[in-house]
Amino acid sequence: MQNPESPKYQQQKLAAIRAAAAVFARKGFHGASTTDIASEMGIKQGSLYYYFKSKEEALAEVCLYGIREYVQRMEEIATSEQPFEARLLATVTSHLSSYREKNEALKVHNDERLYLPEIKRIKLKQLGSHYRELLEGIFEDGVRDGALREGLDCHFAAQSVIGICNAWGELIVRDNELDVFEVIQKVNDLLLNGFVPPKATA
Amino acid sequence: MQNPESPKYQQQKLAAIRAAAAVFARKGFHGASTTDIASEMGIKQGSLYYYFKSKEEALAEVCLYGIREYVQRMEEIATSEQPFEARLLATVTSHLSSYREKNEALKVHNDERLYLPEIKRIKLKQLGSHYRELLEGIFEDGVRDGALREGLDCHFAAQSVIGICNAWGELIVRDNELDVFEVIQKVNDLLLNGFVPPKATA
DNA sequence: TAATGATTCTATGAATCTATAGAATAGCGG
DNA sequence: CCGCTATTCTATAGATTCATAGAATCATTA
Numbered sequence: 001m002q003n004p005e006s007p008k009y010q011q012q013k014l015a016a017i018r019a020a021a022a023v024f025a026r027k028g029f030h031g032a033s034t035t036d037i038a039s040e041m042g043i044k045q046g047s048l049y050y051y052f053k054s055k056e057e058a059l060a061e062v063c064l065y066g067i068r069e070y071v072q073r074m075e076e077i078a079t080s081e082q083p084f085e086a087r088l089l090a091t092v093t094s095h096l097s098s099y100r101e102k103n104e105a106l107k108v109h110n111d112e113r114l115y116l117p118e119i120k121r122i123k124l125k126q127l128g129s130h131y132r133e134l135l136e137g138i139f140e141d142g143v144r145d146g147a148l149r150e151g152l153d154c155h156f157a158a159q160s161v162i163g164i165c166n167a168w169g170e171l172i173v174r175d176n177e178l179d180v181f182e183v184i185q186k187v188n189d190l191l192l193n194g195f196v197p198p199k200a201t202a
Numbered sequence: 203m204q205n206p207e208s209p210k211y212q213q214q215k216l217a218a219i220r221a222a223a224a225v226f227a228r229k230g231f232h233g234a235s236t237t238d239i240a241s242e243m244g245i246k247q248g249s250l251y252y253y254f255k256s257k258e259e260a261l262a263e264v265c266l267y268g269i270r271e272y273v274q275r276m277e278e279i280a281t282s283e284q285p286f287e288a289r290l291l292a293t294v295t296s297h298l299s300s301y302r303e304k305n306e307a308l309k310v311h312n313d314e315r316l317y318l319p320e321i322k323r324i325k326l327k328q329l330g331s332h333y334r335e336l337l338e339g340i341f342e343d344g345v346r347d348g349a350l351r352e353g354l355d356c357h358f359a360a361q362s363v364i365g366i367c368n369a370w371g372e373l374i375v376r377d378n379e380l381d382v383f384e385v386i387q388k389v390n391d392l393l394l395n396g397f398v399p400p401k402a403t404a
Numbered sequence: 405t406a407a408t409g410a411t412t413c414t415a416t417g418a419a420t421c422t423a424t425a426g427a428a429t430a431g432c433g434g
Numbered sequence: 435c436c437g438c439t440a441t442t443c444t445a446t447a448g449a450t451t452c453a454t455a456g457a458a459t460c461a462t463t464a
Binding site for chain 1 (some may be wrong): 268355366389394
Binding site for chain 2 (some may be wrong): 440441442443444445
Protein backbone atom coordinates (compact mmCIF):
# COMPACT_ATOMS: atom_id res chain seq x y z
CA MET A 1 0.00 0.00 0.00
CA GLN A 2 0.86 3.67 -0.01
CA ASN A 3 1.84 4.05 3.62
CA PRO A 4 3.95 7.17 3.48
CA GLU A 5 1.42 8.96 1.30
CA SER A 6 4.40 9.59 -0.89
CA PRO A 7 4.48 12.68 -3.05
CA LYS A 8 4.30 10.55 -6.14
CA TYR A 9 1.17 8.88 -4.87
CA GLN A 10 -0.45 12.21 -4.04
CA GLN A 11 0.39 13.50 -7.45
CA GLN A 12 -0.95 10.49 -9.27
CA LYS A 13 -4.05 10.44 -7.13
CA LEU A 14 -4.76 14.00 -8.13
CA ALA A 15 -4.22 13.02 -11.74
CA ALA A 16 -6.67 10.19 -11.23
CA ILE A 17 -9.31 12.50 -9.80
CA ARG A 18 -8.83 14.91 -12.67
CA ALA A 19 -9.01 12.14 -15.23
CA ALA A 20 -12.15 10.78 -13.66
CA ALA A 21 -13.63 14.27 -13.61
CA ALA A 22 -12.91 14.76 -17.30
CA VAL A 23 -14.42 11.44 -18.28
CA PHE A 24 -17.45 11.73 -16.00
CA ALA A 25 -18.11 15.21 -17.34
CA ARG A 26 -17.99 13.96 -20.90
CA LYS A 27 -19.87 10.68 -20.59
CA GLY A 28 -21.69 10.83 -17.28
CA PHE A 29 -21.08 8.52 -14.35
CA HIS A 30 -22.83 5.47 -15.72
CA GLY A 31 -21.72 6.09 -19.27
CA ALA A 32 -18.07 6.24 -18.30
CA SER A 33 -16.20 2.99 -17.88
CA THR A 34 -13.23 2.40 -15.66
CA THR A 35 -11.34 1.64 -18.85
CA ASP A 36 -12.11 5.14 -20.07
CA ILE A 37 -10.84 6.74 -16.90
CA ALA A 38 -7.69 4.65 -16.78
CA SER A 39 -6.80 5.32 -20.39
CA GLU A 40 -7.44 9.04 -19.83
CA MET A 41 -4.56 8.99 -17.36
CA GLY A 42 -2.44 6.61 -19.40
CA ILE A 43 -2.69 3.46 -17.29
CA LYS A 44 -4.59 0.21 -17.65
CA GLN A 45 -8.03 -0.49 -16.26
CA GLY A 46 -7.00 -2.69 -13.37
CA SER A 47 -4.41 -0.20 -12.17
CA LEU A 48 -7.08 2.32 -11.43
CA TYR A 49 -8.07 0.37 -8.33
CA TYR A 50 -4.77 1.30 -6.81
CA TYR A 51 -6.23 4.80 -6.40
CA PHE A 52 -9.94 4.16 -5.97
CA LYS A 53 -11.64 1.39 -4.05
CA SER A 54 -14.50 1.50 -6.52
CA LYS A 55 -15.87 3.53 -9.37
CA GLU A 56 -18.38 5.05 -7.02
CA GLU A 57 -15.64 6.19 -4.68
CA ALA A 58 -14.02 7.90 -7.64
CA LEU A 59 -17.23 9.80 -8.21
CA ALA A 60 -17.39 10.81 -4.57
CA GLU A 61 -13.86 12.13 -4.65
CA VAL A 62 -14.43 14.06 -7.85
CA CYS A 63 -17.54 15.69 -6.42
CA LEU A 64 -15.81 16.67 -3.23
CA TYR A 65 -12.83 17.99 -5.14
CA GLY A 66 -15.22 19.99 -7.29
CA ILE A 67 -17.07 21.74 -4.54
CA ARG A 68 -14.65 22.02 -1.65
CA GLU A 69 -12.55 25.03 -2.53
CA TYR A 70 -15.50 26.74 -3.99
CA VAL A 71 -17.33 26.67 -0.65
CA GLN A 72 -14.23 27.76 1.19
CA ARG A 73 -13.92 30.79 -1.00
CA MET A 74 -17.57 31.59 -0.39
CA GLU A 75 -16.95 31.42 3.32
CA GLU A 76 -14.29 34.07 3.02
CA ILE A 77 -16.46 36.30 0.91
CA ALA A 78 -19.49 36.02 3.15
CA THR A 79 -17.63 36.84 6.31
CA SER A 80 -15.67 39.70 4.83
CA GLU A 81 -16.41 43.23 5.86
CA GLN A 82 -17.21 44.48 2.41
CA PRO A 83 -20.59 46.03 1.61
CA PHE A 84 -23.40 43.96 0.16
CA GLU A 85 -22.77 44.84 -3.43
CA ALA A 86 -19.12 43.93 -3.42
CA ARG A 87 -19.82 40.60 -1.76
CA LEU A 88 -22.45 39.73 -4.32
CA LEU A 89 -20.10 40.52 -7.17
CA ALA A 90 -17.35 38.54 -5.53
CA THR A 91 -19.68 35.58 -5.20
CA VAL A 92 -20.54 35.55 -8.86
CA THR A 93 -16.93 35.98 -9.83
CA SER A 94 -15.84 33.17 -7.56
CA HIS A 95 -18.62 30.84 -8.66
CA LEU A 96 -17.98 31.27 -12.34
CA SER A 97 -14.22 31.27 -11.97
CA SER A 98 -14.46 27.93 -10.25
CA TYR A 99 -16.10 26.63 -13.36
CA ARG A 100 -13.17 27.73 -15.40
CA GLU A 101 -10.50 26.34 -13.15
CA LYS A 102 -11.85 22.98 -12.24
CA ASN A 103 -14.72 23.00 -14.60
CA GLU A 104 -15.20 19.30 -15.11
CA ALA A 105 -15.25 18.42 -11.44
CA LEU A 106 -17.83 21.06 -10.62
CA LYS A 107 -20.00 19.99 -13.50
CA VAL A 108 -19.76 16.43 -12.29
CA HIS A 109 -20.74 17.51 -8.80
CA ASN A 110 -23.84 19.22 -10.11
CA ASP A 111 -24.96 16.60 -12.58
CA GLU A 112 -23.86 13.26 -11.17
CA ARG A 113 -23.82 13.50 -7.40
CA LEU A 114 -27.34 12.15 -7.19
CA TYR A 115 -25.97 8.78 -8.23
CA LEU A 116 -23.99 8.51 -5.03
CA PRO A 117 -25.50 6.49 -2.21
CA GLU A 118 -27.31 8.64 0.27
CA ILE A 119 -24.64 8.34 2.93
CA LYS A 120 -22.03 9.87 0.68
CA ARG A 121 -24.40 12.51 -0.58
CA ILE A 122 -24.96 13.94 2.87
CA LYS A 123 -21.60 15.62 3.16
CA LEU A 124 -21.97 17.16 -0.29
CA LYS A 125 -25.49 18.28 0.54
CA GLN A 126 -24.26 19.95 3.69
CA LEU A 127 -21.61 21.80 1.75
CA GLY A 128 -24.15 22.87 -0.85
CA SER A 129 -26.65 24.03 1.74
CA HIS A 130 -23.94 25.87 3.54
CA TYR A 131 -23.06 27.65 0.36
CA ARG A 132 -26.64 28.65 -0.26
CA GLU A 133 -27.11 29.85 3.29
CA LEU A 134 -24.03 32.01 3.09
CA LEU A 135 -25.35 33.61 -0.06
CA GLU A 136 -28.74 34.00 1.58
CA GLY A 137 -27.05 35.82 4.42
CA ILE A 138 -25.49 38.24 1.98
CA PHE A 139 -28.90 39.02 0.57
CA GLU A 140 -30.32 39.47 4.04
CA ASP A 141 -27.61 41.97 4.79
CA GLY A 142 -28.49 43.73 1.57
CA VAL A 143 -32.10 44.04 2.64
CA ARG A 144 -31.10 45.25 6.08
CA ASP A 145 -28.85 47.88 4.54
CA GLY A 146 -31.58 49.06 2.21
CA ALA A 147 -29.56 48.10 -0.85
CA LEU A 148 -32.27 45.59 -1.73
CA ARG A 149 -35.95 46.11 -1.59
CA GLU A 150 -37.91 45.26 1.50
CA GLY A 151 -39.57 41.88 1.57
CA LEU A 152 -37.24 40.28 -0.97
CA ASP A 153 -37.35 36.50 -0.64
CA CYS A 154 -33.68 35.93 0.11
CA HIS A 155 -33.90 32.19 -0.08
CA PHE A 156 -35.42 32.45 -3.51
CA ALA A 157 -32.93 35.08 -4.62
CA ALA A 158 -29.95 33.03 -3.51
CA GLN A 159 -31.24 29.94 -5.23
CA SER A 160 -31.82 31.93 -8.40
CA VAL A 161 -28.34 33.38 -8.45
CA ILE A 162 -26.91 29.92 -8.00
CA GLY A 163 -29.12 28.75 -10.83
CA ILE A 164 -27.90 31.47 -13.17
CA CYS A 165 -24.27 30.83 -12.33
CA ASN A 166 -24.63 27.11 -12.81
CA ALA A 167 -26.44 27.56 -16.09
CA TRP A 168 -23.71 29.78 -17.43
CA GLY A 169 -21.06 27.59 -15.90
CA GLU A 170 -22.40 24.60 -17.77
CA LEU A 171 -22.32 26.60 -20.98
CA ILE A 172 -18.75 27.61 -20.24
CA VAL A 173 -17.75 24.00 -19.74
CA ARG A 174 -19.61 22.72 -22.75
CA ASP A 175 -18.61 25.45 -25.16
CA ASN A 176 -15.16 26.48 -24.10
CA GLU A 177 -15.02 29.35 -26.53
CA LEU A 178 -16.97 31.50 -24.09
CA ASP A 179 -15.02 34.26 -22.43
CA VAL A 180 -15.45 33.65 -18.73
CA PHE A 181 -14.71 37.21 -17.73
CA GLU A 182 -17.28 38.54 -20.12
CA VAL A 183 -19.86 36.22 -18.65
CA ILE A 184 -18.93 37.29 -15.13
CA GLN A 185 -19.30 40.89 -16.06
CA LYS A 186 -22.67 40.41 -17.67
CA VAL A 187 -24.09 38.35 -14.86
CA ASN A 188 -22.99 40.99 -12.39
CA ASP A 189 -24.53 43.66 -14.54
CA LEU A 190 -27.76 41.70 -14.70
CA LEU A 191 -27.94 41.23 -10.96
CA LEU A 192 -27.28 44.85 -10.14
CA ASN A 193 -29.20 46.55 -12.90
CA GLY A 194 -31.84 44.00 -13.82
CA PHE A 195 -33.52 44.07 -17.18
CA VAL A 196 -35.49 47.20 -16.73
CA PRO A 197 -33.85 50.60 -17.02
CA PRO A 198 -32.83 52.36 -13.81
CA LYS A 199 -35.64 54.79 -14.31
CA ALA A 200 -34.77 57.58 -12.00
CA THR A 201 -31.17 57.13 -10.99
CA ALA A 202 -27.98 57.77 -12.89
CA MET B 203 -46.33 -5.01 -36.82
CA GLN B 204 -48.59 -2.13 -35.92
CA ASN B 205 -49.90 -1.31 -39.37
CA PRO B 206 -53.11 0.49 -38.54
CA GLU B 207 -51.43 2.50 -35.83
CA SER B 208 -54.24 1.24 -33.68
CA PRO B 209 -55.45 3.34 -30.79
CA LYS B 210 -54.20 0.76 -28.37
CA TYR B 211 -50.74 0.95 -29.87
CA GLN B 212 -50.72 4.72 -29.72
CA GLN B 213 -51.80 4.61 -26.14
CA GLN B 214 -49.21 2.06 -25.11
CA LYS B 215 -46.51 3.86 -27.04
CA LEU B 216 -47.27 7.00 -25.09
CA ALA B 217 -47.12 4.98 -21.92
CA ALA B 218 -43.76 3.64 -23.03
CA ILE B 219 -42.43 7.14 -23.64
CA ARG B 220 -43.67 8.27 -20.26
CA ALA B 221 -42.19 5.26 -18.53
CA ALA B 222 -38.87 5.80 -20.24
CA ALA B 223 -39.00 9.46 -19.27
CA ALA B 224 -39.60 8.61 -15.63
CA VAL B 225 -36.80 6.08 -15.49
CA PHE B 226 -34.31 8.19 -17.44
CA ALA B 227 -35.09 11.13 -15.18
CA ARG B 228 -34.44 9.06 -12.10
CA LYS B 229 -31.40 7.07 -13.16
CA GLY B 230 -30.01 8.84 -16.20
CA PHE B 231 -29.78 7.34 -19.67
CA HIS B 232 -26.84 5.06 -19.06
CA GLY B 233 -27.88 4.18 -15.55
CA ALA B 234 -31.32 3.06 -16.65
CA SER B 235 -31.69 -0.42 -18.01
CA THR B 236 -34.30 -1.59 -20.48
CA THR B 237 -35.49 -3.88 -17.71
CA ASP B 238 -36.16 -0.83 -15.56
CA ILE B 239 -38.20 0.87 -18.25
CA ALA B 240 -40.19 -2.22 -19.09
CA SER B 241 -41.04 -2.95 -15.50
CA GLU B 242 -42.06 0.68 -15.01
CA MET B 243 -44.81 0.10 -17.55
CA GLY B 244 -45.60 -3.39 -16.34
CA ILE B 245 -44.19 -5.47 -19.18
CA LYS B 246 -41.09 -7.60 -19.61
CA GLN B 247 -37.75 -6.41 -20.93
CA GLY B 248 -37.97 -8.00 -24.36
CA SER B 249 -41.43 -6.60 -25.00
CA LEU B 250 -40.09 -3.08 -24.90
CA TYR B 251 -38.60 -3.56 -28.33
CA TYR B 252 -42.08 -3.72 -29.73
CA TYR B 253 -42.22 0.02 -29.12
CA PHE B 254 -38.63 1.14 -29.52
CA LYS B 255 -36.06 -0.04 -32.01
CA SER B 256 -33.35 0.59 -29.45
CA LYS B 257 -32.77 2.18 -26.08
CA GLU B 258 -31.25 5.15 -27.81
CA GLU B 259 -34.36 5.63 -29.90
CA ALA B 260 -36.36 5.66 -26.69
CA LEU B 261 -34.20 8.50 -25.45
CA ALA B 262 -34.70 10.40 -28.67
CA GLU B 263 -38.47 10.07 -28.44
CA VAL B 264 -38.53 11.12 -24.82
CA CYS B 265 -36.48 14.22 -25.58
CA LEU B 266 -38.65 15.20 -28.50
CA TYR B 267 -41.78 14.60 -26.46
CA GLY B 268 -40.31 16.76 -23.72
CA ILE B 269 -39.54 19.79 -25.79
CA ARG B 270 -42.03 19.80 -28.65
CA GLU B 271 -45.14 21.31 -27.10
CA TYR B 272 -43.09 23.65 -25.09
CA VAL B 273 -41.59 25.22 -28.19
CA GLN B 274 -44.97 25.38 -29.87
CA ARG B 275 -46.38 27.30 -26.97
CA MET B 276 -43.43 29.68 -27.13
CA GLU B 277 -44.13 30.25 -30.78
CA GLU B 278 -47.63 31.37 -29.94
CA ILE B 279 -46.47 33.65 -27.18
CA ALA B 280 -43.73 35.27 -29.24
CA THR B 281 -45.96 36.05 -32.18
CA SER B 282 -48.84 37.33 -30.10
CA GLU B 283 -49.70 40.99 -30.11
CA GLN B 284 -49.30 41.47 -26.40
CA PRO B 285 -46.83 44.01 -25.03
CA PHE B 286 -43.35 42.99 -24.03
CA GLU B 287 -44.03 42.54 -20.37
CA ALA B 288 -46.97 40.22 -20.83
CA ARG B 289 -45.05 38.07 -23.27
CA LEU B 290 -42.14 37.73 -20.90
CA LEU B 291 -44.42 36.68 -18.07
CA ALA B 292 -46.21 34.25 -20.34
CA THR B 293 -42.88 32.75 -21.32
CA VAL B 294 -41.86 32.09 -17.76
CA THR B 295 -45.26 30.69 -16.92
CA SER B 296 -45.21 28.40 -19.91
CA HIS B 297 -41.67 27.25 -19.32
CA LEU B 298 -42.19 26.38 -15.69
CA SER B 299 -45.64 24.91 -16.26
CA SER B 300 -44.12 22.56 -18.80
CA TYR B 301 -41.91 21.30 -16.06
CA ARG B 302 -44.91 20.49 -13.96
CA GLU B 303 -46.88 18.75 -16.66
CA LYS B 304 -44.29 16.64 -18.38
CA ASN B 305 -41.58 17.22 -15.93
CA GLU B 306 -39.56 14.07 -16.38
CA ALA B 307 -39.38 14.31 -20.16
CA LEU B 308 -38.19 17.90 -20.08
CA LYS B 309 -35.59 17.09 -17.47
CA VAL B 310 -34.39 14.22 -19.62
CA HIS B 311 -34.18 16.50 -22.62
CA ASN B 312 -31.99 18.93 -20.73
CA ASP B 313 -29.74 16.46 -18.99
CA GLU B 314 -29.43 13.48 -21.29
CA ARG B 315 -29.79 14.67 -24.86
CA LEU B 316 -26.07 15.01 -25.24
CA TYR B 317 -25.84 11.22 -25.21
CA LEU B 318 -27.73 11.02 -28.46
CA PRO B 319 -25.70 10.63 -31.64
CA GLU B 320 -25.09 13.92 -33.34
CA ILE B 321 -27.56 13.27 -36.12
CA LYS B 322 -30.42 12.92 -33.70
CA ARG B 323 -29.27 15.86 -31.65
CA ILE B 324 -29.55 18.26 -34.55
CA LYS B 325 -33.32 18.41 -34.58
CA LEU B 326 -33.42 18.99 -30.84
CA LYS B 327 -30.74 21.62 -31.12
CA GLN B 328 -32.74 23.41 -33.77
CA LEU B 329 -35.79 23.40 -31.56
CA GLY B 330 -33.78 24.70 -28.63
CA SER B 331 -32.14 27.45 -30.66
CA HIS B 332 -35.48 28.40 -32.07
CA TYR B 333 -36.84 28.73 -28.57
CA ARG B 334 -33.97 30.93 -27.50
CA GLU B 335 -34.26 33.10 -30.58
CA LEU B 336 -37.94 33.65 -29.98
CA LEU B 337 -37.22 34.75 -26.45
CA GLU B 338 -34.41 36.93 -27.72
CA GLY B 339 -36.89 38.55 -30.06
CA ILE B 340 -39.15 39.37 -27.16
CA PHE B 341 -36.29 41.10 -25.40
CA GLU B 342 -35.39 43.00 -28.54
CA ASP B 343 -38.94 44.25 -28.75
CA GLY B 344 -38.70 45.28 -25.15
CA VAL B 345 -35.60 47.33 -25.86
CA ARG B 346 -37.23 48.90 -28.92
CA ASP B 347 -40.26 49.87 -26.87
CA GLY B 348 -38.14 51.37 -24.16
CA ALA B 349 -39.38 48.88 -21.60
CA LEU B 350 -35.85 47.59 -21.27
CA ARG B 351 -32.73 49.60 -21.02
CA GLU B 352 -30.78 50.53 -24.10
CA GLY B 353 -27.87 48.29 -24.97
CA LEU B 354 -29.17 45.26 -23.11
CA ASP B 355 -27.51 42.12 -24.42
CA CYS B 356 -30.64 40.31 -25.51
CA HIS B 357 -28.88 37.07 -26.30
CA PHE B 358 -27.40 37.02 -22.85
CA ALA B 359 -30.68 37.97 -21.23
CA ALA B 360 -32.59 35.24 -23.01
CA GLN B 361 -30.03 32.64 -22.12
CA SER B 362 -30.14 33.76 -18.50
CA VAL B 363 -33.90 33.55 -18.26
CA ILE B 364 -33.78 30.05 -19.71
CA GLY B 365 -31.12 29.20 -17.17
CA ILE B 366 -33.20 30.44 -14.26
CA CYS B 367 -36.29 28.60 -15.45
CA ASN B 368 -34.39 25.38 -15.97
CA ALA B 369 -32.73 25.65 -12.59
CA TRP B 370 -36.06 26.09 -10.86
CA GLY B 371 -37.64 23.50 -13.09
CA GLU B 372 -35.06 20.96 -12.00
CA LEU B 373 -35.76 21.81 -8.39
CA ILE B 374 -39.48 21.39 -9.04
CA VAL B 375 -38.91 17.98 -10.55
CA ARG B 376 -36.51 16.84 -7.88
CA ASP B 377 -38.39 18.15 -4.89
CA ASN B 378 -42.03 17.91 -5.82
CA GLU B 379 -43.20 19.69 -2.72
CA LEU B 380 -42.47 23.00 -4.39
CA ASP B 381 -45.48 25.04 -5.37
CA VAL B 382 -45.07 25.68 -9.07
CA PHE B 383 -47.29 28.72 -9.11
CA GLU B 384 -45.37 30.33 -6.31
CA VAL B 385 -42.14 29.76 -8.21
CA ILE B 386 -43.66 31.23 -11.36
CA GLN B 387 -44.77 34.28 -9.48
CA LYS B 388 -41.42 34.84 -7.87
CA VAL B 389 -39.44 34.39 -11.04
CA ASN B 390 -41.68 36.88 -12.76
CA ASP B 391 -41.26 39.26 -9.91
CA LEU B 392 -37.53 38.84 -10.08
CA LEU B 393 -37.39 39.52 -13.80
CA LEU B 394 -39.54 42.61 -13.64
CA ASN B 395 -38.33 44.14 -10.44
CA GLY B 396 -34.85 42.78 -10.07
CA PHE B 397 -33.15 42.64 -6.73
CA VAL B 398 -32.68 46.31 -6.18
CA PRO B 399 -35.57 48.50 -5.04
CA PRO B 400 -37.49 50.43 -7.67
CA LYS B 401 -35.96 53.59 -6.41
CA ALA B 402 -38.13 56.25 -7.92
CA THR B 403 -41.24 54.56 -9.17
CA ALA B 404 -44.23 53.17 -7.34
C1' DT C 405 24.24 -4.75 -6.29
C1' DA C 406 20.58 -6.59 -3.46
C1' DA C 407 16.47 -5.91 -1.23
C1' DT C 408 12.30 -3.76 -0.17
C1' DG C 409 8.20 -1.54 -1.10
C1' DA C 410 5.48 1.19 -4.52
C1' DT C 411 3.24 1.11 -8.77
C1' DT C 412 1.47 -1.00 -12.90
C1' DC C 413 0.26 -4.94 -15.66
C1' DT C 414 -2.22 -9.23 -17.21
C1' DA C 415 -5.80 -12.37 -16.73
C1' DT C 416 -10.08 -13.53 -15.29
C1' DG C 417 -14.71 -14.39 -12.63
C1' DA C 418 -19.12 -13.07 -12.21
C1' DA C 419 -22.66 -10.06 -13.15
C1' DT C 420 -25.29 -7.20 -16.16
C1' DC C 421 -27.00 -5.37 -20.28
C1' DT C 422 -28.84 -4.79 -25.14
C1' DA C 423 -31.05 -6.76 -28.79
C1' DT C 424 -33.03 -10.75 -31.38
C1' DA C 425 -35.83 -14.88 -32.40
C1' DG C 426 -39.48 -17.63 -31.88
C1' DA C 427 -43.23 -19.28 -28.95
C1' DA C 428 -47.34 -18.07 -26.49
C1' DT C 429 -51.38 -15.39 -25.46
C1' DA C 430 -55.06 -12.00 -26.08
C1' DG C 431 -58.53 -9.75 -28.61
C1' DC C 432 -61.26 -8.77 -32.54
C1' DG C 433 -63.97 -9.69 -36.87
C1' DG C 434 -66.39 -13.03 -39.20
C1' DC D 435 -66.03 -20.90 -32.34
C1' DC D 436 -62.18 -19.93 -35.85
C1' DG D 437 -58.63 -17.50 -37.79
C1' DC D 438 -55.85 -13.62 -37.94
C1' DT D 439 -53.19 -10.03 -36.14
C1' DA D 440 -51.41 -7.45 -32.36
C1' DT D 441 -49.11 -7.75 -28.29
C1' DT D 442 -46.36 -9.93 -24.80
C1' DC D 443 -43.44 -13.56 -23.13
C1' DT D 444 -39.29 -16.71 -22.62
C1' DA D 445 -34.76 -17.77 -23.68
C1' DT D 446 -30.47 -16.62 -25.14
C1' DA D 447 -26.29 -14.86 -27.75
C1' DG D 448 -22.83 -11.66 -27.49
C1' DA D 449 -20.73 -7.79 -25.64
C1' DT D 450 -19.37 -5.04 -21.83
C1' DT D 451 -18.47 -3.97 -17.16
C1' DC D 452 -16.56 -3.84 -12.32
C1' DA D 453 -13.57 -5.65 -9.27
C1' DT D 454 -9.91 -8.96 -7.62
C1' DA D 455 -5.62 -11.68 -7.54
C1' DG D 456 -1.19 -12.44 -8.46
C1' DA D 457 2.78 -11.54 -11.43
C1' DA D 458 5.90 -8.11 -13.22
C1' DT D 459 8.35 -3.78 -13.22
C1' DC D 460 10.23 0.36 -11.34
C1' DA D 461 12.54 3.20 -7.90
C1' DT D 462 14.83 3.93 -3.82
C1' DT D 463 17.82 2.92 -0.23
C1' DA D 464 20.95 0.15 2.17
